[in-house]
Amino acid sequence: MVGPLEGRFLELTVTPPEDYPKVAPEIKFRSKINAEFVDKSGLVQASAIATLSAWKHSFRITDALAEIKSKCDGLPPSVKQPEEGETF
Numbered sequence: 001m002v003g004p005l006e007g008r009f010l011e012l013t014v015t016p017p018e019d020y021p022k023v024a025p026e027i028k029f030r031s032k033i034n035a036e037f038v039d040k041s042g043l044v045q046a047s048a049i050a051t052l053s054a055w056k057h058s059f060r061i062t063d064a065l066a067e068i069k070s071k072c073d074g075l076p077p078s079v080k081q082p083e084e085g086e087t088f
Helices: 061-073
Strands: 012-015 026-029
Touching: 012 061, 026 061
Parallel strands: none
Antiparallel strands: 012 026
16 A cells, blocks of 8 residues: 555455355455545445445455556545555
């Protein structure tokens, strides 16, 4: 990671639905972060992640995770982040 989350370990859970890979997985942060694409419970909002919102059978979970990492890297330094180790 770069930006305000640089050097942090972030924990996520990925839950594929029963009909995966036809349907996108649910991705949720366990580590608390302050980002517009993550709701108050840590759930990544699929509508904010192109890979998840336009999910196709050929997509992989790693594609979605790479896009989430890119969004995390782009968080402005001015956005205050919770202390490392805080969880949802």
